[in-house]
Amino acid sequence: EADIYQTPRYLVIGTGKKITLECSQTMGHDKMYWYQQDPGMELHLIHYSYGVNSTEKGDLSSESTVSRIRTEHFPLTLESARPSHTSQYLCASSEYLTGGGYTFGSGTRLTVV
């Protein structure tokens, strides 16, 4: 079944650690996105990609980085986690001509202690 997957679902990690949040989709979508969302707050776009080897920063400044080496895979990396990075991270994808909506993954809830 075509879908979008995020791992891990929950992550508790110590300050200063390097972490990678995984996102993969099997829908063949060219466009992929990372959003950050605190509880009860709005979505903030932090990174997006229009295809392989294409990455752009979003509307909200983030210390994270992303890569897009394969169409189906769009990982997000934090080189040195801090408590301020504690949040929910949502990955989404869409077709190239975005007449359709986004499909979201289940999210990763990150807690940095």
Added chain:
Amino acid sequence: QKEVEQNSGPLSVPEGAIASLNCTYSDRGSQSFFWYRQYSGKSPELIMFIYSNGDKEDGRFTAQLNKASQYVSLLIRDSQPSDSATYLCAVVRTGANSKLTFGKGITLSVRP
């Protein structure tokens, strides 16, 4: 002015009532309009989309679009406690470099 505005919440309705959720947008070039439902702690889920002026019905949900007034709404008939969630409005221009613009969302609570 924010690009996508949703009327202030939270909104509380009794079970069985009609819930009306409203959204205005500033970009007149917007061509596609979406409503997402997000339960607490979960990711957004697409529940309705509309491209043309008028109404679009899907079960208990009706999306209404008025491009001249730059207004899109979602009506939920016979509201159920399971409809209690945050509803996000999103708009987009169709095109290769377009991205959805989301509103802040409005939280709906359906009282049993």
